[in-house]
Amino acid sequence: MGNSAAYVVIGLGNEFRGDDGCGPAVARRIDRLRLPGVRVVQPLADGTGTVTSWRGTEAAFVIDSVRSGSAPGTIFHFEPLLEAVPENVFRPATTHRLGLTQIVQLAQALGQLPGRLIAYGIEGASYDHGNAMTEAVARAVEEVSGLIAAEIRGS
Amino acid sequence: MKSKTIKVDYLARVEGEGQLLVKIKKDKVTEVQFSIIEPPRFFEAFLRGRKFTEAPDITARICGICPIAYQMSSAQAMEQACGVKVEGALRQLRRLIYCGEWIESHVLHIYLLHAPDFLGYEDALQIARDHPVVVEKALKLKKVGNDLMILLGGREIHSINPRVGGFYRVPTRAELNEMVPALEWALEFSLETVKWAATLSFPDFERDYELVSLRHPDEYPITEGRIVSNKGIDIEVSQFLDYFEEEHIPHSTSLHARVKARADYLTGPLARYNNCYEQLPEVARKAAEDAGVGPKCLNPFKSIIVRAVETVTACHEALRIIEGYEEPAQPCIDVPPREGVGHGCTEAPRGTLYHRYQIDGDGFIKNARIIPPTSQNQKAIEVDLYGFAEKNLHLTQEKLTWQCEQMIRNYDPCISCSCHFLNLAIECEEA
Numbered sequence: 129m130g131n132s133a134a135y136v137v138i139g140l141g142n143e144f145r146g147d148d149g150c151g152p153a154v155a156r157r158i159d160r161l162r163l164p165g166v167r168v169v170q171p172l173a174d175g176t177g178t179v180t181s182w183r184g185t186e187a188a189f190v191i192d193s194v195r196s197g198s199a200p201g202t203i204f205h206f207e208p209l210l211e212a213v214p215e216n217v218f219r220p221a222t223t224h225r226l227g228l229t230q231i232v233q234l235a236q237a238l239g240q241l242p243g244r245l246i247a248y249g250i251e252g253a254s255y256d257h258g259n260a261m262t263e264a265v266a267r268a269v270e271e272v273s274g275l276i277a278a279e280i281r282g283s
Numbered sequence: 284m285k286s287k288t289i290k291v292d293y294l295a296r297v298e299g300e301g302q303l304l305v306k307i308k309k310d311k312v313t314e315v316q317f318s319i320i321e322p323p324r325f326f327e328a329f330l331r332g333r334k335f336t337e338a339p340d341i342t343a344r345i346c347g348i349c350p351i352a353y354q355m356s357s358a359q360a361m362e363q364a365c366g367v368k369v370e371g372a373l374r375q376l377r378r379l380i381y382c383g384e385w386i387e388s389h390v391l392h393i394y395l396l397h398a399p400d401f402l403g404y405e406d407a408l409q410i411a412r413d414h415p416v417v418v419e420k421a422l423k424l425k426k427v428g429n430d431l432m433i434l435l436g437g438r439e440i441h442s443i444n445p446r447v448g449g450f451y452r453v454p455t456r457a458e459l460n461e462m463v464p465a466l467e468w469a470l471e472f473s474l475e476t477v478k479w480a481a482t483l484s485f486p487d488f489e490r491d492y493e494l495v496s497l498r499h500p501d502e503y504p505i506t507e508g509r510i511v512s513n514k515g516i517d518i519e520v521s522q523f524l525d526y527f528e529e530e531h532i533p534h535s536t537s538l539h540a541r542v543k544a545r546a547d548y549l550t551g552p553l554a555r556y557n558n559c560y561e562q563l564p565e566v567a568r569k570a571a572e573d574a575g576v577g578p579k580c581l582n583p584f585k586s587i588i589v590r591a592v593e594t595v596t597a598c599h600e601a602l603r604i605i606e607g608y609e610e611p612a613q614p615c616i617d618v619p620p621r622e623g624v625g626h627g628c629t630e631a632p633r634g635t636l637y638h639r640y641q642i643d644g645d646g647f648i649k650n651a652r653i654i655p656p657t658s659q660n661q662k663a664i665e666v667d668l669y670g671f672a673e674k675n676l677h678l679t680q681e682k683l684t685w686q687c688e689q690m691i692r693n694y695d696p697c698i699s700c701s702c703h704f705l706n707l708a709i710e711c712e713e714a
């Protein structure tokens with residue numbers, strides 16, 4: 129599990145809780161493209177692995193679901209190392225794992241940030257059991273996957 | 284008469300969701316309620332009618348911290364029901380993946396969940412800011428455990444490779460050898476962790492616990508052994524329900540366990556350490572001795588040192604198993620179903636995990652019983668809090684609240700298997 133890849137794509141969330149699976153869904157799509165220099169990870173455990181997975185990379189793309197009250201499928205785009213991220217965007221869904229904001233703070237404290245950090249959030253509507261995403265979120269998954277692939281290919 | 288209430292709404296450094304209420308009246312603790320507020324999850328009910336081979340994958344989902352424990356207890360129960368025993372290299376591989384789980388779970392608890400209590404920090408993030416090198420090494424050590432689980436289990440949690448009868452795929456010798464440098468470093472850093480833990484300051488508290496764990500004559504207990512206690516229990520795993528019982532408590536959706544016709548008991552690192560000190564590898568015993576912990580340790584706050592000693596044990600065991608590994612001819616042995624009852628018991632990082640299944644002749648589960656360690660420890664946590672709070676009424680409420688939380692975290696409670704928040708309140712009435 130070395131960090132030789134220039135880019136890492138990290139899909140956060142639980143694929144068995146409806147729209148919370150949007151992060152892993154984007155990660156799977158990117159993985160299928162087999163882009164050179166790109167590593168795809170879907171951290172299942174507490175989130176500390178994210179810090180080690182992006183260490184030393186040029187850029188890390190992180191995708192997570194968002195519950196901010198916006199319309200389902202709304203896409204958020206932040207560069208947390210360059211701008212403030214509103215508090216209600218990347219909150220942890222459970223105390224079992226760190227949320228993106230906490231992961232960034234931890235990596236910052238340890239001096240293990242990636243060169244660039246690009247965070248995509250997708251507003252979810254349903255977090256029920258099961259792996260079906262709502263239509264608007266599924267469309268957003270396609271769009272975000274395309275945006276990330278284009279950015280990597282264009283860089 | 285006046286009353287005071289201290290409330291902590293979110294205590295995030297436990298794996299679970301629950302509440303604690305301590306009522307103090309005229310210098311007496313009148314009530315302690317450690318409540319699990321999560322709705323029941325019905326795993327035992329929905330296992331009924333499923334194939335016996337599905338139990339390891341289904342029960343692994345009970346916990347994101349210790350899924351291997353669930354897989355191993357359920358697989359062994361099914362094998363016992365079917366009259367099959369997994370031995371040799373496959374048994375060793377089970378112990379090896381379990382070592383990975385002990386490392387990741389213990390290190391998570393030592394550095395990220397429990398250390399802040401001792402160092403006066405609100406959370407691990409604050410430790411990372413003040414001591415980045417320590418936290419960086421802690422994450423690296425934890426990752427060694429996770430990597431072992433990925434190598435043998437296919438992913439870091441909810442492994443997909445273990446099964447009834449063994450594994451779907453076993454690693455090659457070369458794959459295991461690749462882990463050796465990381466494990467050698469892990470052993471060194473876990474020894475440093477023992478030394479570091481011994482420098483912390485510990486509240487003065489001991490209790491005459493009934494300590495319950497597995498014990499095996501030849502090895503520190505992880506996957507096998509007889510169930511023993513320091514108060515005379517020495518039984519086969521299949522006798523578990525003859526000696527222990529669970530009861531419903533109005534304030535908790537989780538059952539409280541106790542020794543039949545006796546009282547609460549403690550399971551977990553402290554119990555294993557006291558019951559099985561002789562089975563610790565020399566390097567771990569020496570580390571404990573150097574840290575000032577002898578063969579007996581009854582201060583629950585010192586469980587942080589014992590967890591570190593067990594981390595040393597897990598790293599040492601992992602290296603020993605890899606050194607002696609010979610790839611088995613088959614990744615699993617055949618387990619044809621037969622009608623019967625099977626019991627499985629293994630040592631999850633936070634204590635003894637018992638499973639019992641009845642299956643029919645076609646291998647369908649007729650009923651299931653799962654008794655996790657935190658359910659067994661719930662009563663002991665309450666009794667500890669009674670004793671500890673009463674002995675420390677002179678402390679400010681802020682300090683007492685802090686140390687009561689710390690007391691709960693001594694157990695590394697995985698109420699997760701049920702919960703996310705722990706609300707803590709101390710009500711103090713004075714004349």
